[in-house]
Amino acid sequence: MEPESFFTKNTKVALKHEPPGEWMPPVPDHSIPLNAGYPAHSLIPYEEMNEAVKDLIEEEKDLPFQYLGSKKVNTVKKFVRERLAERGVVLLEKEILVTAGAIQGIDLIARTFIDRDTWIVVESPSYMEGLETFRNYTDHYITVPIDENGMQTEELEKTLKDRKEKNLPMPKLVYTIPSFHNPTGTTMSIDRRRHLLELASEFDFLIIEDDAYGELYFGERPTPIKAMDSGSRVFYIGSFSKTVAPGMRVGYVAARSDLLEPLPWFKKDLGHPFAEATLGSYLSQTDMKKRFEMLRKVYQQNCKTLISSLEKYMGDIATWKNPSGGYFVWVHVPGVDTSKILNEAMQAGVAYVPGKHFFVHEQEGLSYLRLSFSYVSREEMVTAVEKLSQVIKKHIDQ
């Protein structure tokens, strides 16, 4: 019996790509994980979660453990609606779908809207797990470069006009992370956000706005593209992973209801009552605005430490962009293939994510790497950057 003979056409194509998560080999214990895009131990409110569970079970007994029934699940939706309204995104309840993390939202949209011959637009670079997801559905990408003002929508416009003239297939979806972009940390300007919406209307495409880091601004609060979405072409994706706890696996998709409608057809995990109710219980007893403020302060200070370490140890061998929020700094080390020296760096005591995994065309990312300032302590960050600089210098000298 040959398993392959049973696979669908789509599965056979998908399996040609690397297995999910292959972009990061195991990090040795002694390595400082600057690769890790998750919150620090101290920033996960685990004691409060313990309280939240206790109160939840006291109040609702078995309900959170049944298929449905816990009222706390609605608390999550209510929080999302209220918070988004404050950010300029006004939604009806039926315009929100709670998902198992932001990535399930991306996957559901991909399943519902991307045929094997569908073209989509992604930023270059882009979130590696987003790319990994899209690769399951299509191999037809238009890539748009990022600069210090986010996605270069002028480039996108040129490409679209050119394709239209040449009668080439037009894209159906644009995937963007406009605020505190993963991996580059940059933020799309308000003018480009507007421009992107105009293009969506002119060239008839939908937009996935991945705003997982949207609450983590250091200076100005960016306006979501969805807040200006008069044509209702935007899927807004949010998450509690970066601000509460990724292990809860709670995120959401917001879109006009007739675009959102087909997603539950394909969402066959039947919701996650226990996790969602626990989060609901936590949200109802937490001053989330204060928490967001605290997180912003911590991450901003972390970011400063990482940037000053880079200035100190790598000022002569690398360039980077100063993020105005989020988790990441994107570092350019000309002349070095970062995927080739990762093992050596990990042996020397520091891990990062090689740049190539963030690109559809991997070779464009060879001399980049992504560092995270969310997870490790500031002391470790300094040590890690020093170690990294030593490994890189060895290879530049060669």
Place this chain on the structure above:
Amino acid sequence: MEPESFFTKNTKVALKHEPPGEWMPPVPDHSIPLNAGYPAHSLIPYEEMNEAVKDLIEEEKDLPFQYLGSKKVNTVKKFVRERLAERGVVLLEKEILVTAGAIQGIDLIARTFIDRDTWIVVESPSYMEGLETFRNYTDHYITVPIDENGMQTEELEKTLKDRKEKNLPMPKLVYTIPSFHNPTGTTMSIDRRRHLLELASEFDFLIIEDDAYGELYFGERPTPIKAMDSGSRVFYIGSFSKTVAPGMRVGYVAARSDLLEPLPWFKKDLGHPFAEATLGSYLSQTDMKKRFEMLRKVYQQNCKTLISSLEKYMGDIATWKNPSGGYFVWVHVPGVDTSKILNEAMQAGVAYVPGKHFFVHEQEGLSYLRLSFSYVSREEMVTAVEKLSQVIKKHIDQ
């Protein structure tokens, strides 16, 4: 902007079917929910879960709330392996995938193995949410009737031979619930289990063995088909929903590793660390064999009560099969369209699931209904059956 113009071909076809969950309208508060296929309040170990969370957080702090890290997630896999080994299914660790409930396992297999032109075999009747899932992928079904010994594999053999002779497309997958079948409660005999495996080898198909109710036997413990699966053609699907708590959303798929391999490519929810670790913590502090025994006793007694109520109130108007395990009794009420009288029954104070939703060809199920003995108290069951009998009698008399 026309949303439909953006949908994939597959989405457009899927949307022709009813939305998920439409088979059950909301049950009024005053109605006794004999429709509910979930555990009774008193059978959900919510106080123990509270303890499990407390101990987990005390021991692992933030780990269960991160993307990965909690060792308790492995406890779930270890439990599954050990328990299945006792039931004759010996598995390597890489042959198990933990999923968000059994239904996510079914969905992942469907996504990975079913093209739009793929034929599959389902039992008639079958689990409505299984059918709902398969309908997202294909409309090509071979249905095989169930009798008191489960799926009539002789009928399947005839159909397959006939199709082969006529050069018709052959099925790639057979979906079966061999033990304490949902909705009929029947169990496939050991001879038919063997026969099905022989057919799988002869006609080259795979088998999904949905064993969500496998631990809940009243008499003899059935041998899983997977335990006899020398040709490695079986996906074995299990769940903690019926024995611990459905709201945890933890189930699993077990299969030879090269058949299981593609599933994680499409499983984009990234696991559920908090829920899985909580379950792991619970399993490590619970005598599960004792718990299974307790559940068997309670459900067996519940089942007796339901059957004796049926004898008392509906002996003259209905027939049913005596289940030897599980959650359900399948009732035949000749001459009555059960979907047409559901609202009246709910107004009279009793809810059930109309039979038609369990059939690919709905008209085959019009005079059937599914009652559950898992959720409501024995007193309520008696009352509910009496009320149901009154409603039905009114319609038989007409």
